[in-house]
Amino acid sequence: MRITSIKCLFLIAATGALGTLTAAPAAAQGTVRRHMVYFRDKAGTPYSVAQPQAFLSARSVARRTRQGIAVLPRDLPVNPAYVTQVRGVVGKPQVHYTSRWFNAAVVSCDSATLARITSLAAVRGASTLNRSYRAPAAPTAPVQVAPLAARSTVASRAQYGPAYRQNEQIGALEMHDAGYRGEGMQVAVFDAGFPGVDKIPALQALFQDKRLLGTRNFVDGGTSVYQRSSHGTSCLSTMGANQAGFYIGSAPKASFYLCLTEDTNSEHPTEEANWLAAAEYADSAGVDVISSSLGYTTFDAPSKSYTYADMNGRTALSTRAATVAARVGMLVVNAAGNEGDDPWHYISAPADADSIVSVGAVDSLGFHAPFSSYGPTADGRVKPTLSAMGRASAVLGANGSAFRGSGTSYACPILAGMIAGFWQANPTLTAQQVIAALRNTASQATAPDAKLGYGIPSFAKAYNALHPGAPLVPKEEPVEQVERLGVFPNPTGDGQLTLALPADLRGQPLRVRVLDARGAVVAQQELPAAAGSRAPLKLGRLAKGVYVCEVSAGTALQTVKFVQQ
Structure with a gap:
């Protein structure tokens, strides 16, 4: 996986649509593994493409109908009689669920039991899905993560x-x-x-x-x-x-x-x-x-x-x-x-x-x-x-x-x-x-x-x-919504930032300085005049920590803190 x-870093269950998923298989002689068992056909099935409501929800049928998609034999559930035959094989095989589309069943059993299953007339073959059985892991406690260290100051966000x-x-x-x-x-x-x-x-x-x-x-x-x-x-x-x-x-x-x-x-x-x-x-x-x-x-x-x-x-x-x-x-x-x-x-x-x-x-x-x-x-x-x-x-x-x-x-x-x-x-x-x-x-x-x-x-x-006669009208961000210098994403992971600029920092070349927690300048650059409310800033990789970004244009100067992770 x-x-x-x-x-x-980190319901609708239509009858016959999928077999019920069960817990871990009962113990059997030999190594128990999961296998995909494929059946030869869907002959004798009690289901019909003419009556899809028996195995598909009304919403599923409607989705197909709306798109001109027909219900096909591949959509029919596995013949229940075939599943019964598998379950009846000596060795207590466990049927976890069935697949309509692949006409198959996922079964847990040992190799001797699998051999008996594949000898059934209804079965055309099998493939092994795992090489060892592991009991389900105990549920893990939720991972505690640090809250977002800082947020943008831009009101529109x-x-x-x-x-x-x-x-x-x-x-x-x-x-x-x-x-x-x-x-x-x-x-x-x-x-x-x-x-x-x-x-x-x-x-x-x-x-x-x-x-x-x-x-x-x-x-x-x-x-x-x-x-x-x-x-x-x-x-x-x-x-x-x-x-x-x-x-x-x-x-x-x-x-x-x-x-x-x-x-x-x-x-x-x-x-x-x-x-x-x-x-x-x-x-x-x-x-x-x-x-x-x-x-x-x-x-x-x-x-x-x-x-x-x-x-x-x-x-x-x-x-x-x-x-x-x-x-x-x-x-x-x-x-x-x-x-x-x-x-x-x-x-x-x-x-x-x-x-x-x-x-x-x-x-x-x-x-x-x-x-x-x-x-x-x-x-x-x-x-x-x-x-x-x-x-x-x-x-x-x-x-x-x-x-x-x-x-x-x-x-x-x-x-x-x-x-x-x-x-x-x-x-x-x-x-x-x-x-x-x-x-x-x-x-x-x-x-x-x-x-x-x-x-x-x-x-x-x-x-x-798709709608040239009635397009969406883009909404411009009001100037007053950006009252203070902002920066995002914050925290950042790679030094690539976007500055959110208030009115007094637009229309003029920008001078940018980045200071670390000791006040030392670790990066500086000049940016061309920005007419809009945003300007890209690429600082390169910085060490982890808290920084101050200082942006000036003419006599205007504003600062904002950001976190490098």
Whole structure:
């Protein structure tokens, strides 16, 4: 398992749609492992494509109908009689869940029992998903993180808190101003755990408004997800948090399903099978958008790892699952990966899947984050698809405090929230038309590359391209809203800052000095005159600590403190 935050910073269950996930398998002779057991056909199934309501929710059927997508035999549940045959094999095999799309079941058993299962007439084969069985880890206590050390002094940023810039960069602020905050949209989040979600004040609106629609734990079984890694909590916060004056995410009014698919104790293909099961669960529930900050490249020995040649859109289990998820009308958003400065270098699975949005990471100024994985796919397709802020992103920890973390893990949900709002604003579009609209108006639309793909999308640009007769009118930031010098992101991780300038610092060349805690000047530079309220400042790498940024223009001089992490 690899959660794609750099260096590990961290219901509707239609009958027959997915088999019930159970707890750890009963002891059996020999080593118990998980296997994907594939069936030969769906002959004799009691289900029919003519009656999809028997295994898909009304919302799922409506999503297909709206996009002109037919219910196909691949959508039919596994024949229950075949599952009964597997369960009846000597050796007490445990069926965890079934897969409609792959016509398979995930089963725990020893090798002797597996041999008996594969000898069944209904079974065409099996593959091993893990090489050792590990009991579920005890739930970990929420990780306490330091609160944000300093906040911008710019009044216009007050409502969003430290999440302001990551929302602004992709046009989510304009989206919210236009009245689109994700209302009525459903997002499924696949991750490694969500501790604190049920307690964090900034997420309590999800429960008060009944917008937390369902939870599933595909690792341990059952529905408890407020445990294990807080990585999922942080990713969810970038979309769903909604506490004015502290932190507002990119889709603060959307509804969510939380799916725990990742086991951070090991890395085996069983987690890809969990991803598949979660995607089918999301499909059956009627979810619109999947946000997955997960990626697969190498596995624990002796499971066979992938190679870059496998990143071709048709090999990895999770990639094939993501492709089908796109085919049934969901819009899949997946992190590109954090291997840009590692030997692997390229995107991971399922980011190589066709017809999904694979998200790369940039900093607050729009520059490629060095860790963000590169494209293209092994078969030459442009990846990543789009990019969003994943360097020094503002996220919430399990204890509800804000901090900055880096990874395509965070770029992914930040963008997924905007995509949900964009689809809300354009409900007649198909998922693929939404992707095309954002891609065709992104910052590198005419010259996509292996770093940022088609670039950073803009809600307003994409919306206006679709509605030339009634475009959004951009809102200029009033001068009086910037009364004092501000700086963001704050804290910073790489010395790349944006200055928020009050009126008396505009229209003249700027002189910048940076002083450390002892008052020594550690950096200085001159900037050209700025007509607007912002000016980029690139200081280079500074030692960790508190600094004072001194900016002067003519006789005007103002200072602001910032923290280098």
